[in-house]
Amino acid sequence: MLVIISRKKVGEFLGFPVFRIAAMKFLPCNEALKFSTAQEKRDEAYFMNLLKVVESTPGLYYSYETDITLNLQRRCKLAEGWMSKPIWKSADPRFVWNKSLLYELIEFKGHECGGEELTLEGDTANFIETEQLLELEGYRSSLLQIRGSIPILWEQIVDLSYRPSLRIISHEQTSNVVERHFHDLYQRYGDTMAVDLTNKHGDEGQLSTAYAAEMQKLPHVRYVSFDFHHVCGNSNFDNLQILYNQISDDFQKQGYILVDAEGSILEEQKGIIRSNCIDCLDRTNVTQSLLGQKSLTMQLQRIGVLSSIECITMLSEEFRKFRTLWAEQGDEVSLEYAGTHALKGDLVRYGRQTIGGIIKDGLSALSRYYLNNFQDGVRQDALDLISGHYNVNRNGPSPFQLNGFESLSYLPVASAASALLIGGLTITSVTFHQAGRQAQQYLSTVIWAGVTAGVMAVVKANGRQFCSRPRLCGLM
Template sequence: MSKPVWKQADPRFVWNKNLLEELIENKLDGFIVPLLQGSFQTGHLKLKDSPATIALISRRCTRRLGTRMWRRGANLEGDAANFIETEQLLEFEGFRSSFLQIRGSIPLLWEQIVDLSYKPRLNIIDHEETPKVVERHFHDLLQRYGHVVAVDLTNKQGDEGLLSAAYAAEIQKLSSVRYVSFDFHHCCGGSNFDNIQLLYDQIAEDFEKNGYFLIDTEEKIILEQRGVIRSNCIDCLDRTNVTQSYLAGKSLDSQLQRLGALSSNECISMFTEDFEIFKIMWMEQGDEISLEYSGTHALKRDLVRYGKQTMTGLVKDGMSAISRYFLNNFQDGIRQDAADLISGRYSVNRDSPSPFQNNGFDSLSYLPVASALLIGGLTVTTITINQGRNTNTILSSALCAGVIAGVMALVKSNGRQICSRPRLCGLL
C-alpha cells in the first residue's frame, strides 16, 4: 500500500505543515493535503511535428521563509532565505526527463534593514558561527543533490562586492564545492546579454557532468542527475532567473537531441513558436517567485523573453522598483509577521504580553503628521514665493524651508522605526 500524499511530500516545501498537525496526530490521512508555494507552468512544443510537453515547477523552502528585506542570508542552522528548487520536466514519445536547479540567498549571516533609503546598507553580522553556517548549508546540499557548483552573480563593487568577497572567502574553504563568481551587471549590462555565454563556458564541464534525469517508456532509469547548479544574486530573483532560464535552455537542447526530437546541430531557439513558449514560461515563473518574495513582478523580464532590454521593459522595471520600495518600507513587516504566524515559527501564548504593545516612542504613529507638515510647508513656501520678494515673504519662505528641512531630518533619523517592521520574530 502506497504512503499517504503528505508523507510523500518533502517537508522542506510543505507550507501548511503547522496547520496540519492535529490532523496528522489523529491519523486523518485522507484529509491531509500538503501545500507548496512557488510556481507551476506547462507548455506544449510542436518541434518538427513531434509534440512534446514541458513543465516548470518551483518550490519555495519553508525553513527561512519571509519577505525580501526581512529574510536575508541564512540562519544559524544554515538555511538560506528564498531557497527555491526549480525542476524543468519534459515528456516526449513516452520518455520523461527532468533538470533541477536551485537558488538561495548568500548563506552568510547578513542583514539589510529598511530605513527609507532606496538601497539600505548591507551589514555582514560578525558571528563566531559563520564558518559553520556556510558548512551546514552546503553539507545539506551535497547530501541531497550531489556535486554543487555555486554561481555568484552579485556585483563586485560596493556593499555587494564586500558581501561577495566574504562569501568567496568562506566557500573556498570547502573543497567539495566549486565556487564561480560572475558579475552579471558588469558582463551582461546594457545590450550585452549574449555575454552570459562567458558564464556557461566557465561551468560547461560541470554542467555536462551533472546531466539530467531520464527514464524510458518502461520507466527504466537511463540517466540520473549527479549534481546541481546553485545560483544567487542579492535577491535571488531577477539576475538569478535570467541565468537559470539560460541554463534550462541548454539542458532542454541536450535532452531533445538525445531523444531524437532535434538533430545534434539544432536547438530550441531555432523553432520560434516553441522557443517563445519556453521563454514565456520562465518569465511567468520569475514573476510569480518575485511576487511571493518582493511583492512585485521580476525585473529584467525582457532579458528572459527577448534576450535584450526594451524601452517598455525599462519603464516596467522602474515602476516595479518604485513598488518594491514602498512595499519593503511600509508593508513587508506585516507580511513577515503573517508568514511567521501561519508557519508556526511564532506561537501565540495567552500568558505573554502582546508583541504589538506600544512601548515608548513609536515613530510610525508620527508619520502622517510628518507627511502633513512636509506637504503643508511646501505649499506655503510655494504660495509665499509667488506673492513677491519682499522681506516678509522671504522670511516666511525661509521659515517654511527650515521646518521642511527639520521634519525631513527627523524622518530620516528615525527611518528604521518609521518603516514597517515585523514584531513577532527576530531576524535569525
C-alpha cells in the first residue's frame, strides 16, 4: 500500500486545490512473505529497494475534488453525466501513474474504502501532454502541446560514452508503427504538426532522416525539420522566430480553447504541435515555451486585455512570471526523466544564456552522465514495477539472478576500473619521466602502460556491462 505522508498545496484548478506529493511511504501488507524461500526473500528485498526509489519520485500531483488528468477542452466537451462519475472512471488512464496499484479496487468497483473516497494521482511519463491554462475575468483559456520521442524504432544504450550511439532498428512494421501513432494523435487532438528539432548530422542526423522519410508517407501530417543547435546555437534564442515564421499560419489555425464565464465555448483548439528533440527535454521545452508565449498573446488579445498590436512581452511582471513558469516546468519534467534540471533553462527564464546558466548546464550534464550510466536502469525498474509494466511472478525465475560478466555490472566495478585506469595513467606518466634517469624503472613503465592499456580496452569493449541497465522488462 502506498501512503502519501506529506504534501504541499501548489495552486488551484477550477477553484479546487491541487497538491504536490512531498513524501510517500510503501507499507508491506502480505503476511505470506514470512513463508517465502530464501531466493524469494532476496527478490522481495530488492523489490522493496525499487519501491524506495519510487518514494522519492518528483513531480507527482493530485486533487481530491477535480480530475487533473483531463485537459480543459476534453473536460468541456464531455457530457455532464460523464463528468459526474467517480474520478477513476473519468480520468485519462495515460496520466494516472498509480493505475496498476488501484487495479483490484477498481475491479471490485471500490471507489470507496472505509467510508472515505479514493483519489487518483495524475502524472505524465514518456509521452508528455503540456497544458498552458489561463483564468482571467471569468474566462478560461488553454493551449495544449505534446512532446514525445521520435516514433520510429530506435535505441540508444548506455555504454560509458558521453553520447552513446543511436541505432535505428530496421523492421517491416516501422511504417505501421508511425502511422498508428499519428492516427492516435489525430483521434485525440485533431490535425497534428510534427516539429523535429534534432541535429542534421551525425547519429541524430541519421535518425532525423529516417523520421522524415516515414513522415513523407503521411500526407495528412505536416512535418517540419528545424536544426535547433545549428540555427540557435547556445545563445541565439531569437532565431527561434525563424521556426515560428515557418509554422505560424498553421499554428494560428489550430488555435486554442476559450470558454466564457457561462461555460460557452467561444474558441476551440483544432489541432496540436508535436515537438521532439532526442530526449524531448531541453530544446523541446525552449521551443514549446515560445509557442506558449505566442498563444498567450493571442488569447489576451481575444479577451481584450491586449490590443491587436500589443503582446505579453510588454507586460514586464506578467511576462517574467510566464517565463518562470515554463522554466520550472522544464526543470520538473527533466528531474523526472533525467534526474537533473533542464539544460538551456536560462534561455526560457531570461531569453538569453548567462554565465551562471552555462556553469549550471555543465554541472547538470555531468550529473546526467553519471545518472544515465549508473542509476537509470534501477530507476526504470522501479517505474516498471510501480506502473504495472512488470508483474511479479512467484512461479517464475528470479529476474535478479544474473550470470557471467553481466553480474559484475554497475557502479562499484566501474569505479574500480576507473580508479585503476587513472592510477595506471598516473604511475605510467611518473615512471616514464623517471626512466630517463633510472634504467630500472623502464620495466615498471612498460608493465603499467600495459595494465592501463588493458583496462582501457576492457572498459571500451564492455562499456554496456559496466552500466546500470533495466533488468525487469529488458531492452529491445
